Amino acid sequence: MKKQDAITLIELLKNQYPDATCSLDFTTPFELVVAVMLSAQCTDERVNKTTPALFSRCKTIQDFANIDIHELEELIHPCGFYKNKAKNIKLCAKQVLENFGGIVPKTMPELTSLAGVGRKSANVIMLEVFGIAQGIAVDTHAKRISNLTGLSNEKTPEKIEQDLLKIFPKKYLKDINHLFVWHGRNICVARNPKCDICPIKQFCKNCSFPLTKKK
Secondary structure: OOHHHHHHHHHHHHHHOOOOOOOOOOOOHHHHHHHHHHOOOOOHHHHHHHHHHHHHHOOOHHHHHHOOHHHHHHHHHHHOOHHHHHHHHHHHHHHHHHHOOOOOOOOHHHHOOOOOOOHHHHHHHHHHHHOOOOOOOOOHHHHHHHHHHOOOOOOOHHHHHHHHHHHOOHHHHHHHHHHHHHHHHHOOOOOOOOHHHOOOHHHOOOOOOOOOOOO
16 A cells, blocks of 8 residues: 555544544553453453452552462453463563562563563553554554555564554554554444445455445
């Protein structure tokens, strides 16, 4: 896709979703770290229903480090993969306390050194907590829309991110993931896309399909 077409695509999505923001609820940097971990293979809606009790129980990073693993597993059980997530949350809390003085770091190398935090999660944390948009979080929505529109033909999040970074001017980086997530949830749904009302269908490889999907 040409750079100008890519910019047009994003501007159309910005018009469609002027209020697109991060959907995860949090009040502290470490709460977002935890929420992002819980969101892996789980909906943000489910995470937001789970975290109030968790954040009420664990008010500090020290609380997350000290909580009994079985109690933590019980609290986050609805989010799935709770055993691995609980292990990572406790270890991550200890790492932040021991390696970073109890302060969530704000660089990519430091964040990805934490248990349970990969590049996608680090991009989310850097943007939402520190306002730093140096990368793009590529989740399932961003992957699907990037592939459908020809922004990237790659399959791995890391390679898709690099393609997006090459085509989009820096000022758009803070918006791309939010817009793709909102579009993926509302219109470009994986199993039943609402192609007839899609504002960017002119860029989609599926545009030759009959536009008779139900709204």
